[in-house]
Amino acid sequence: xxxxxxxxxxxxxxxxxxxxxxxxxxxxxxxxxxxxxxxxxxxxxxxxxxxxxxxxxxxxxxxxxxxxxxxxxxxxxxxxxxxxxxxxxxxxxxxxxxxxxxxxxxxxxxxxxxxxx
Amino acid sequence: xxxxxxxxxxxxxxxxxxxxxxxxxxxxxxxxxxxxxxxxxxxxxxxxxxxxxxxxxxxxxxxxxxxxxxxxxxxxxxxxxxxxxxxxxxxxxxxxxxxxxxxxxxxxxxxxxxxxxxxxxxxxxxxxxxxxxxxxxxxxxxxxxxxxxxxxxxxxxxxxxxx
Numbered sequence: 001x002x003x004x005x006x007x008x009x010x011x012x013x014x015x016x017x018x019x020x021x022x023x024x025x026x027x028x029x030x031x032x033x034x035x036x037x038x039x040x041x042x043x044x045x046x047x048x049x050x051x052x053x054x055x056x057x058x059x060x061x062x063x064x065x066x067x068x069x070x071x072x073x074x075x076x077x078x079x080x081x082x083x084x085x086x087x088x089x090x091x092x093x094x095x096x097x098x099x100x101x102x103x104x105x106x107x108x109x110x111x112x113x114x115x116x117x
Numbered sequence: 118x119x120x121x122x123x124x125x126x127x128x129x130x131x132x133x134x135x136x137x138x139x140x141x142x143x144x145x146x147x148x149x150x151x152x153x154x155x156x157x158x159x160x161x162x163x164x165x166x167x168x169x170x171x172x173x174x175x176x177x178x179x180x181x182x183x184x185x186x187x188x189x190x191x192x193x194x195x196x197x198x199x200x201x202x203x204x205x206x207x208x209x210x211x212x213x214x215x216x217x218x219x220x221x222x223x224x225x226x227x228x229x230x231x232x233x234x235x236x237x238x239x240x241x242x243x244x245x246x247x248x249x250x251x252x253x254x255x256x257x258x259x260x261x262x263x264x265x266x267x268x269x270x271x272x273x274x275x276x277x278x279x280x
Binding site for chain 1: 129130131133145147148151166168243
């Protein structure tokens, strides 16, 4: 659980470590915008802005959607992410439990075999 | 006794099968009666239910495994901070099926565990059914440290949006 959380937060905070990316999030907090809009606002090339948006997207902070020829950016769907993250932490809990259960099953199997001999 | 290599670890999968159901599936390299015993004998149950990596030990476990019988499990570092989970068994079919309630909160699920033996291995399916979608959501928000971390991140985003 801890490993997963760490990787997740590393990605988020790495994405937030850049002033332009924080600015983009601030902007998207007010209204959705296309990559072209954002590039203009931040006096940046389209390619440069695409890179920033890509980092935000990877960290789950922004989602983009292509409508026709325009790619629209909006703040990440936190609700869905929370849920996916929870399911993963839940899986890890059961996985850890079941690893312990594996050991126990091995031990009980051995015991039964020894008793049977 | 021949020495065997460490058995391969089987994967654990989790799927949300509807808006109020979760299913966990795992195979164990042993017969069903052994896996079933591990779920129904307190002294065995206590050895795996609270894995060390979670950091919260099991303090006690009482089980009266028969239809209508109750169970009570306590977690925590000491009795004063213990969290208790309890409920009743609705179905008990030895080596095959267990169904129990979770009565520590109104949002808690009904849990069904089935044990299916094949060629000396046991396919285990655990199914949690919550009373409603709201109950599912409330429960999934309460697990572990993740929600808190995400809340902090959310707050940060709101702050930035408002700034």
